[in-house]
Every structure is written in C-alpha cells, then in structure tokens.
Amino acid sequence: MPTSQLSSAPPAPTASPASTPRGWRTLLVGRRLSLALAAGGLLLALLLPTIFDQIFGFAGGFQLHRITLIYIFALAAFAQNILTGYAAQPSLGNAAFFGLGGYLVAWLAGDLGQPFWVAILLAMVASALIGVVVGGPALRVSGAYLAIATLGLVFIAGSLFDFWDTTVGRMSYDINTLPGLLSDDHPLYFVVFVITLAVFGLGATLLRSRVGRAWVAIRESETAALAFGVNTTYYKLLAFIVSAALTGLAGALYAIWAQTANSSMSSVDETIIFLSMIVVGGLGSILGSVLGALFVGFLPLLLGQLPSPMTFGGFSIQVSTLTTGIYGLLLLLALIFFPAGLASARDYLRTLPGRLASRGGAA
Amino acid sequence: MQAFLQVTISGLVTGSLYGLLALGLVLIYRTTGVLNFAYSAISVFAAGFLYILLTGPRMNFWVALPLSLLFAAALGAVVERLFARPVLHAPVFTKAIATLALALVLATIEQAIWPQLAQTEHFPTPFEGAAINVGGVYVTVAALLALLVTAVVVAALTLFLGRTRLGIAMRASADNQAVAQLMGAPVSRIFLLTWSVASVVGALTAIMLAAQQRTINITYMDPVLILAFVAAVLGGLDSLPGALIGGVLVGLADNWLALGLAGHQLGPLDISAPGIRATIIFVAFILVLLLRPQGLLGKAELRRV
Amino acid sequence: MTEAASPLLDVRGVTVRFGGLVAINALDLAVREGEIFALVGPNGAGKTTLLNCISGFTAPSAGSLTFAGVDLLALGRHRRAALGIARTFQDVQLFASMTVLDNLLTAQHAHLRASFLTSLLPVGPAIAEDRRARAAARDLLERLGIARYADSIAGTLPFGAQKLVGVARALALRPRMVLLDEPAAGMPQAEVAAFAEALRRWRDELGLTFLLIEHNMELVQSVAERVCVLDYGRKLAEGAPAEALADPAVLEAYLGSAGGVAVKEGAHAEG
Numbered sequence: 001m002p003t004s005q006l007s008s009a010p011p012a013p014t015a016s017p018a019s020t021p022r023g024w025r026t027l028l029v030g031r032r033l034s035l036a037l038a039a040g041g042l043l044l045a046l047l048l049p050t051i052f053d054q055i056f057g058f059a060g061g062f063q064l065h066r067i068t069l070i071y072i073f074a075l076a077a078f079a080q081n082i083l084t085g086y087a088a089q090p091s092l093g094n095a096a097f098f099g100l101g102g103y104l105v106a107w108l109a110g111d112l113g114q115p116f117w118v119a120i121l122l123a124m125v126a127s128a129l130i131g132v133v134v135g136g137p138a139l140r141v142s143g144a145y146l147a148i149a150t151l152g153l154v155f156i157a158g159s160l161f162d163f164w165d166t167t168v169g170r171m172s173y174d175i176n177t178l179p180g181l182l183s184d185d186h187p188l189y190f191v192v193f194v195i196t197l198a199v200f201g202l203g204a205t206l207l208r209s210r211v212g213r214a215w216v217a218i219r220e221s222e223t224a225a226l227a228f229g230v231n232t233t234y235y236k237l238l239a240f241i242v243s244a245a246l247t248g249l250a251g252a253l254y255a256i257w258a259q260t261a262n263s264s265m266s267s268v269d270e271t272i273i274f275l276s277m278i279v280v281g282g283l284g285s286i287l288g289s290v291l292g293a294l295f296v297g298f299l300p301l302l303l304g305q306l307p308s309p310m311t312f313g314g315f316s317i318q319v320s321t322l323t324t325g326i327y328g329l330l331l332l333l334a335l336i337f338f339p340a341g342l343a344s345a346r347d348y349l350r351t352l353p354g355r356l357a358s359r360g361g362a363a
Numbered sequence: 364m365q366a367f368l369q370v371t372i373s374g375l376v377t378g379s380l381y382g383l384l385a386l387g388l389v390l391i392y393r394t395t396g397v398l399n400f401a402y403s404a405i406s407v408f409a410a411g412f413l414y415i416l417l418t419g420p421r422m423n424f425w426v427a428l429p430l431s432l433l434f435a436a437a438l439g440a441v442v443e444r445l446f447a448r449p450v451l452h453a454p455v456f457t458k459a460i461a462t463l464a465l466a467l468v469l470a471t472i473e474q475a476i477w478p479q480l481a482q483t484e485h486f487p488t489p490f491e492g493a494a495i496n497v498g499g500v501y502v503t504v505a506a507l508l509a510l511l512v513t514a515v516v517v518a519a520l521t522l523f524l525g526r527t528r529l530g531i532a533m534r535a536s537a538d539n540q541a542v543a544q545l546m547g548a549p550v551s552r553i554f555l556l557t558w559s560v561a562s563v564v565g566a567l568t569a570i571m572l573a574a575q576q577r578t579i580n581i582t583y584m585d586p587v588l589i590l591a592f593v594a595a596v597l598g599g600l601d602s603l604p605g606a607l608i609g610g611v612l613v614g615l616a617d618n619w620l621a622l623g624l625a626g627h628q629l630g631p632l633d634i635s636a637p638g639i640r641a642t643i644i645f646v647a648f649i650l651v652l653l654l655r656p657q658g659l660l661g662k663a664e665l666r667r668v
Numbered sequence: 669m670t671e672a673a674s675p676l677l678d679v680r681g682v683t684v685r686f687g688g689l690v691a692i693n694a695l696d697l698a699v700r701e702g703e704i705f706a707l708v709g710p711n712g713a714g715k716t717t718l719l720n721c722i723s724g725f726t727a728p729s730a731g732s733l734t735f736a737g738v739d740l741l742a743l744g745r746h747r748r749a750a751l752g753i754a755r756t757f758q759d760v761q762l763f764a765s766m767t768v769l770d771n772l773l774t775a776q777h778a779h780l781r782a783s784f785l786t787s788l789l790p791v792g793p794a795i796a797e798d799r800r801a802r803a804a805a806r807d808l809l810e811r812l813g814i815a816r817y818a819d820s821i822a823g824t825l826p827f828g829a830q831k832l833v834g835v836a837r838a839l840a841l842r843p844r845m846v847l848l849d850e851p852a853a854g855m856p857q858a859e860v861a862a863f864a865e866a867l868r869r870w871r872d873e874l875g876l877t878f879l880l881i882e883h884n885m886e887l888v889q890s891v892a893e894r895v896c897v898l899d900y901g902r903k904l905a906e907g908a909p910a911e912a913l914a915d916p917a918v919l920e921a922y923l924g925s926a927g928g929v930a931v932k933e934g935a936h937a938e939g
Binding site for chain 2: 153156
C-alpha cells in the first residue's frame with residue numbers, strides 16, 4: 001500500500017527548548033532580579049515621602065501629591081489592561097466609569113455625608129453594576145466597532161455629568177468634606193499606595209488563576225478556548241465588570257486626590273491617557289501597566305521642568321508650548337521601537353546573554 | 364415647514380461633510396488597518412496652509428486651493444512613510460494610539476508655526492456670504508459647493524477604485540494584503556497613495572467646513588472627526604457608500620434635533636444644549652449597532668475555524 | 669453487547685450546507701466507546717466540517733448528533749468539553765503566549781471549580797485544587813515524554829512539538845473522546861509508527877475513544893479499527909481499513925481507476 005511522502009519535515013519534537021541563562025546571568029536577569037527589583041521598588045515607594053521632604057523641603061508635599069496621581073493612573077491602566085490586554089476586548093469606554101467613580105464619591109461623601117470608605121466601595125459596586133448593564137450588549141459588537149461604540153459611552157457619560165453640573169450651576173463637583181487622612185499629601189500618598197498595592201496583588205493572583213487563563217485563552221484563540229470549555233461570553237463580561245469596578249475605584253481616588261470631580265474625567269482625552277499607558281507599557285503585562293503609568297505620568301512632569309525659553313546660540317525656543325508635541329513624539333518613538341510595550345524590554349534583557357553568546361550567527 | 368426645509372438642507376450639507384471625512388477614514392482603515400485619529404490634525408494642517416496663503420501673500424483662492432491640496436497629498440505621503448509605515452505590522456490598537464500621538468505632534472507643530480490660529484480667525488473665501496433663494500429657502504454658495512465637492516469626490520473615488528488598475532489593486536490589498544502582494548500589486552505604493560488620497564479628501568472637508576462657518580482655528584475639526592468615526596462605523600467600517608450614508612444620517616439627526624429641541628425645557632433642565640443633542644445621537648448610534656453589529660452596510664465577519 | 673447498541677457518538681442524517689454547497693450530505697456515523705475510528709477522504713470531502721459540527725462551530729442544517737446519550741445540538745459550544753469531548757486542530761491553535769503547562773491547565777477549565785472569588789483570594793480547597801491540576805498536567809507531560817517543555821512558551825516551540833502539545837492539551841481535558849484533525853500532517857515518516865503505538869497505548873491506559881481525520885494511510889492502516897471514507901460529503905465506504913480502502917467506489921473516487929489509495933499531501937484547506 002503506497003503511503004504519502006513528505007516533501008519537507010519540520011524539526012523533530014525532540015528539539016531542546018530555548019536554553020535558559022545560568023549562573024551570574026540568572027542573578028542579573030532572572031527571577032531573583034525581579035524579586036530584588038520588586039523589593040527595591042517597594043522600599044523606594046515607602047521612603048519616597050521622606051526623600052521628597054529632604055529634597056524639596058516645603059514643596060515636598062506638593063511633589064508627593066503628583067506622585068500619588070501616578071499610582072491612580074497605574075490603577076486605571078491595570079483596569080484597562082485586564083479588559084484589553086488580557087481579555088482582548090478593545091473597549092474605549094473606561095473613561096465613562098472613571099467619571100462615574102468620581103461623581104459618585106463626590107455625591108455620596110460630599111452631599112449625602114456618607115463615610116468615604118463607604119462612598120468609595122459604593123462607587124466601585126455601582127461601576128460594576130453599570131458595567132453589567134452596558135457590557136452585556138456592548139460585547140455583541142467586536143473589534144473597531146466595539147471601540148467606537150464604547151467611545152460613544154464616554155461621550156454620553158461626559159455630557160451627562162456636564163449637564164448635571166450646568167443644571168446645578170457649578171463648574172465642577174467639589175469635595176469639601178475630606179478628612180485629613182485623605183486631604184493631606186502624606187497620608188493620602190500612603191492610602192493610595194496601599195490600595196494600589198492591594199489591587200495589583202489581588203489582580204496578579206487573579207490573572208494566574210483559572211479566570212486569568214480563560215481570559216488569555218480568549219485572546220490567543222477564541223475557537224480553542226470554546227473547544228476547551230471556556231464560556232467566552234461570560235468571561236468577556238467578567239473582564240468588562242472587573243475593569244469597570246477598578247476604573248470606578250481609580251476615578252473615586254482621583255476625585256479625592258483632586259478634591260473635585262469634573263466632566264473631563266469622562267472625555268476622549270482621558271480615554272487616550274488610559275490607552276497610551278497600556279500600549280506604551282505593554283498589552284497583557286502587569287509590569288506594563290506600571291511602566292505605562294510612569295511614562296504617561298512622569299514624562300509631562302519632566303518636560304515641564306525644562307527651562308523655557310531655551311536658547312541655542314541666538315536662537316530661542318518657547319519650550320513650554322512644545323511639551324505636548326515632544327510628549328507625542330516620545331510616545332510615537334516608544335511605539336515604533338517597542339511595539340510590544342516597554343515591558344518587552346525585560347524579555348529583551350532576559351534573552352540578551354543568549355543572543356550575545358550566539359552573535360555572529362544570523363546577522 | 365420652511366424652517367424644516369432649511370434645517371434639512373443644512374443637515375444634508377454638514378452631513379455630507381461628515382460623510383466625506385468618514386470616507387477618508389474608511390479608505391485608510393480598509394487598506395492599511397489604521398483607525399486614523401490624526402485625521403483631524405492632518406486636515407487642519409492643509410486648511411491652515413490655505414488660510415496662510417490667502418491671508419499672507421493674499422493669493423487668489425482658486426490658485427491657493429490646488430496648492431493646498433497638493434500640500435495635503437505630500438503631507439499624507441510623509442506621514443505614511445515616517446509614522447504609519449514603522450508600525451504597519453503592530454496590532455490595530457497600537458496603530459490607533461500611534462495616530463493619537465501623531466495628532467499631538469501635528470497639533471503642536473501647527474501651533475508653533477501658526478500661533479495666530481490658537482484663536483479663532485476669520486476664513487476668507489471669494490464666495491463668502493453669497494446665497495441663492497430657492498422658494499424662500501436660502502442656500503449659501505458655500506453649502507452648494509460642499510454638496511458639489513462631495514458628489515465629485517465620491518464619483519471620482521468610485522471610478523478610481525472600480526475602473527483603474529491601481530484602484531483595483533488598492534481594493535484587492537484591502538481585502539487581502541498577503542494575496543495582493545503575491546499577485547504583484549505594489550502594496551507599498553498603494554499604502555502611500557491611500558494616505559495621500561485620504562489626506563486630500565480630509566483637506567477638502569476641512570476647507571469646505573471652514574468656508575461654511577467662515578472661521579478657522581487649530582481644533583475645529585476635532586469634534587467633527589468623532590462624528591465622522593460614528594458615521595463610518597454606522598455605515599459599516601468597510602463600506603464607502605456606507606460611510607457617506609452614515610455621515611448624512613448623523614448630519615440630519617444633529618440638525619433635526621437642534622430644531623426639535625430648541626427652546627424646550629424639561630422641568631428646570633434646558634434640553635436644547637448641544638451636549639444633550641450629542642448624547643441622543645450617541646445613544647441612537649449604539650442602539651443601531653446593537654441591532655446591526657456590523658453597521659448598516661458592513662459585511663458580517665465570517666469566523667473561520 | 670450494549671456498546672454496539674448505543675454508540676458513544678451517534679451521527680444521524682447530518683447535512684451541512686454552505687450557501688448552495690452541500691458539505692455533508694445525510695451522513696450516518698456511529699463511533700463505539702473505546703475504538704479508534706478514522707475518517708478519510710479527499711480535501712473538501714467534509715471531514716473537518718463534521719468535526720466542527722461535533723465541536724459546535726458549524727451548525728448542521730439537518731440531522732442529529734448524540735454523544736453518550738446527550739443531544740449535542742442542544743448544547744452551547746463551550747458546554748461540550750465538559751461532556752468529555754476534546755479535540756486538536758489542523759493549525760494547532762495553541763494558546764501561544766502561555767507556557768505549555770498553562771495550556772494544559774486551561775484545558776482542565778471545565779473540570780476546575782475555582783470561581784472568580786476563589787481565584788481572587790485562593791484559600792484551602794482552591795489552593796489544593798490548583799496543586800492537583802498542576803500535578804496532573806505535569807504527570808501527563810511526563811507520560812507523553814515532553815515534560816521538558818512544561819515551562820516553555822508554547823508559541824516558541826518547533827511545529828512538531830506544538831502538534832504534540834496540542835495532543836497533550838486535548839488529553840489534559842480528561843476526555844472520553846478525542847477528535848484528532850490530521851495529527852500526522854508534517855510528521856516525519858519515521859515517527860508515524862511510534863505515534864500509532866502511542867495512540868493505542870493512550871486509548872488503553874486512559875480509556876479513550878479516538879475519532880481521527882488523517883491523510884497518512886500508513887497511520888490509518890496501522891491504528892484504525894474502522895474507517896469511514898467520505899467524498900463530497902457522502903459516505904463511500906465503511907468498515908475495517910483493509911476492506912473499506914479497497915472498496916471499488918473508494919478507488920474510483922481517489923484514482924478514477926484501480927490501483928492503491930494514494931492521497932495528495934500538504935493541502936490544508938477543507939470545506
């Protein structure tokens with residue numbers, strides 16, 4: 001009986017997996033480095049208030065306040081990343097929940113006199129509930145359609161908040177009843193830091209679990225995910241809800257941080273910030289969420305430090321008018337050189353020893 | 364009735380301009396997979412160029428217009444080569460963010476070279492203020508020109524995509540890049556051309572809109588871009604006629620709502636505010652998408668196993 | 669025998685139409701518990717279409733599909749895994765960015781009980797369940813001789829290894845029946861015999877039933893207990909490999925004349 005002939009055979013399944021770096025290289029780029037970095041980062045975060053007081057003196061509190069914002073950004077980035085980077089749903093609607101969280105905390109704690117922790121929790125719960133109501137139908141559409149439809153949500157939320165403000169006759173929804181714990185720069189920094197740390201810790205656990213695997217399975221192959229029993233509809237909705245709740249939390253903290261809620265919290269600009277963070281940092285990467293928040297949060301601060309006007313010989317440039325453009329250019333360069341996000345630089349470092357060792361192979 | 368006709372005509376005019384911009388968005392999305400959020404900044408760049416030619420050297424409008432369209436074509440090509448090309452194979456999402464970043468860069472450049480456009484400036488045209496009276500309904504020449512330009516652009520694009528070799532190759536590469544490349548279509552040139560053509564369409568839209576409202580500044584196209592995206596998605600992101608129809612629908616809805624809501628109060632609330640109008644349009648848009656997830660004229664996505 | 673009376677998979681009068689094209693035409697098929705059943709036929713014969721009907725990715729326009737007495741057509745796509753139906757894909761479709769171990773853990777999805785809350789805050793039973801799942805996955809990789817890949821990223825493995833991981837992923841579901849879509853495509857000829865041996869061993873040790881689509885006739889001849897030959901969605905012949913493949917109608921379909929069964933190789937498109 002004739003049998004089929006193979007024209008070309010792929011490598012046998014006995015090929016060894018990519019060799020792992022050993023010895024000192026492991027120390028430099030392996031798991032121990034990650035641990036050391038995490039410990040170092042934690043220590044730095046805890047000591048930052050003291051360091052800032054030393055460096056900036058009176059302005060220390062003000063500078064610290066700006067760092068607090070980066071933690072809030074990181075929360076929002078993580079929320080967007082769970083939905084977009086892990087469960088692969090390109091929703092642009094998170095800014096709607098950001099505003100919702102802010103306005104709810106202002107209303108519940110400011111006008112209704114509820115304790116702040118209750119207000120924050122309710123803001124999260126309400127965001128999750130509205131996430132269910134909105135997410136169910138929204139996930140019927142996919143891809144670019146989902147992106148633009150959810151962008152519509154942001155517009156609706158933004159104009160409703162604006163409408164509320166105009167009707168009541170205020171510019172924005174100020175919060176005047178903050179306790180010292182949430183209004184002074186130093187305690188607020190620690191409160192936000194602890195919340196951020198808790199969310200990232202719980203989130204990392206979740207992403208390593210059955211739920212997180214189901215999300216990544218949907219991203220990698222929806223067909224295979226279904227064939228292996230993943231209820232994709234349920235898990236997409238779950239990602240939408242978790243993301244909405246976390247964004248609501250971030251919005252509530254933002255309103256507390258700014259001591260006011262504003263309809264621009266639900267705007268295209270805010271959406272752009274969330275998306276830039278995860279795309280620059282790295283889709284589907286926890287570290288990426290943090291790096292993205294640092295990039296988006298720090299860069300404008302650093303650019304703001306540039307002397308203005310700057311003179312080169314007889315040539316003078318009003319730098320302050322260019323910061324947005326420089327920021328955009330750096331964002332663009334980051335995307336061109338790290339299309340998989342800044343977090344991919346870690347993998348680059350990790351595989352560097354191997355590639356250096358085999359240098360001279362394929363040029 | 365008179366008022367209704369008047370509003371319907373202005374809805375048709377602004378709607379066809381939304382539709383034109385949506386056409387450009389669909390052209391780029393279909394061919395290169397980029398949701399182009401820098402489109403408003405690119406269009407304003409060309410309209411601003413025209414404004415400078417008109418107000419600086421006081422050039423004749425009909426001389427300056429083709430010059431600024433050429434400028435738009437060149438700008439589109441430069442943007443494609445410098446910014447769109449390097450991220451060509453990135454995920455759709457990354458490409459969309461790249462265009463947002465590009466929009467920031469372009470807006471900053473515009474601001475730096477034309478600081479006067481940070482404020483709203485008068486946009487002069489030879490047909491400014493001219494209008495004709497059709498049975499009691501006034502139609503400005505600018506509005507008529509906008510309708511004419513839309514018709515010409517749509518006809519030209521249809522002919523180009525349907526009848527010329529390059530146009531057919533362009534459609535082919537929109538359907539399947541890899542196959543088009545195998546068939547020998549000059550995919551690289553097609554991408555360049557797509558961005559150029561789309562930029563010219565965007566420039567025309569921006570210029571017609573500025574002529575219409577008789578003013579220009581750096582940000583006036585931003586809200587228009589969002590509505591154009593709504594129009595494009597409403598029509599189905601892969602359908603050129605759909606984009607135009609979507610645009611006209613959005614334009615009509617906006618104007619009719621403005622007429623219907625004008626001066627009305629809902630209890631203490633003033634519901635004639637533009638924000639409420641936008642909200643109603645967006646809610647309607649989302650409802651339509653729920654009924655037809657692929658847009659009005661879009662093809663349903665086939666899932667392959 | 670009761671097994672013969674009620675087959676594990678019972679396909680009755682299944683017809684699939686794509687527009688005007690009839691991909692499967694009133695097909696009857698019965699796969700018994702514990703057998704290795706091969707589905708062969710030229711490309712476009714409707715083999716993968718049938719697999720997709722079983723998995724739920726294609727809806728038949730007529731007919732019924734019953735698995736272990738359960739009406740499959742009444743079940744959502746994601747509910748069929750829990751019945752014990754696992755499959756591989758022609759283009760593998762691994763969860764590419766996951767490690768091999770995580771691929772196998774994901775395959776156990778239907779059996780694991782961890783909810784959103786116990787995933788967020790794993791305590792007691794949840795931790796134990798996770799540990800058991802990991803142990804089972806590593807055990808399976810060991811059994812298949814690919815334990816060394818456990819922590820590699822699936823998408824970075826060579827194609828042959830990915831196909832093997834695809835089989836491991838299907839077995840990790842702890843299935844009753846495994847649908848294999850061209851497992852030997854691209855496999856070096858020297859390994860086919862070993863693979864046939866492995867299929868039989870897994871069947872015996874794990875108590876499995878295999879429904880196999882294959883172009884490689886050596887594998888079909890050596891491993892299948894029964895063969896069904898499809899052409900243009902119709903059943904040409906069914907029975908023991910030697911008889912079914914020698915059926916005049918089959919020879920006609922393949923060669924247009926007598927000779928042996930030779931099948932074109934390499935094409936992947938399937939109606």
